[in-house]
Amino acid sequence: MSISIEENLIHYIASSLPLFSKQSNSYRFQCPYCQFSGKDSKGKSLVPSTAKGYFYSIYNAWNYKCHKCGISQSFEKFIAAQYPLLHFEYVKMRDQLGIAGYQTNCPSLEKLLSKYGITNSNPPVFLISNNAKPTNDPKVTKLPSMRSPQQQAGHQSQINHLLKIKAQQKRDREQWW
Template sequence: MSSYIDLKYINELSSRLGQFKKKGDYLFNFRCPHCGDSKKSKTKARAYFYQVKNDMFFKCHNCGEGQSLSNFLKFIDPKKYESYLLERYKGSAPSTPAPKFDFKPTKFEDIDYFDKLTKISELEDSHPAKVYITKRMIPESFWSKLYICNKFMSFVNEVKPNTFPHTKGEHPRLIIPFYGVDGKPFAFQGRAFGKEQPKYLTVKIDSDKQKVYGLDRVNLQQHIHIVEGPIDSMFIDNCLAAGGADLTLRVPPDNVTYIFDNEPRNKEIIKRMYDVVSKDYNLVVWPEDMRHKDVNDMIMAGLTKNEIKDIISTNTHSKLSALTKLNYYKKC
């Protein structure tokens, strides 16, 4: 009964604890409200609720604070603390004395989801995947973070069981991992080599994260470019790929430029372009004589990074100017 009550109150507190995550039946991780955890990283969480016998306790591995759940409640919410005491201890005394906090911090091993796959950089030049990457002119600096997966559906089911109900139609794909600001993967995209549909399939490892590629290398203090696909982002400095994600960035809108694929007849893309303008972001509206669909197509057609940079700069608009250009650009 005591465990049930403890878990009930932990659940009630969860929305007030930053980065709160359940790690096990009786283990929870979150940012420490005592010390505030890391001031440099908003994603670091080094405080835990854990069980000793039938009772739950709190421990922060950053500031070292340790206390019973009841004392933690007293610190966070005195009124809830009183309710907890009435419910938890009516008719009896606490069954477990406070433990000594002399244990070693619990370690959660990072899982290397891609250790069974082969990096593109390790393939022979004649390998079809290496040939594809070379043909797309993807910078060699990215090859060590791209992988070949020969059985994509089986791989996905290993990472996220039962994603595919069966593996009929199994096929290889290029794997493009999405890394967070902490350098840890939270999603990956599988790019088909053949006619398999959908051509791009993104799988979330962490369902709480947005499908955004490039967070591990973007500098939020500099001007940010946002394109649709990860491969396009590899040719533009300080660039993210958001695809269809409704991206939320804590930066001024005028410090962000959206670059959509050149598809004036695509209603969905045009709708998103108008939405970007309404939020005061900068928007690239491709010139009428642009015949290439996206940045990678431009590279393959012989344009250099600097030439593309100039085209982007010349055709970047905002507010009324963007609306005017967009009205002429759209063909749907």
């Protein structure tokens, strides 16, 4: 039996989950919602046996539950709330394997992107663009309210590219003079 995407991701984030331990059919750690202080109500430091957060799977669907504050959510919702940058990668992996969208416990990549204002009719808008073309579309007047990690990376690479060109131009000028 191969290891699931979720378990791979759990291993990846384990070092950032205090008091993490593997149980027989679950993973246990300090609840990031109600135990983030690392202390109990009397100010005593928590130990592995007082950590109340769990990842567990039912019929291959991974979930999170805390036996202290009672929060119960799908693995996808937990990652979205606690690891927003990883969440995008997680949904992308699920989508690529065809286990996202309708009748799954994970949104499709398209749905997630549209949440950030990215759709086929509304492609990412970059502040700096080498090939900016005038548009006749009066609807495109504002940036999406939130920028995805990919947009941010794209934006940064555009800036890097411009800086590189600037540096090259400076060098060229210096050689001429």
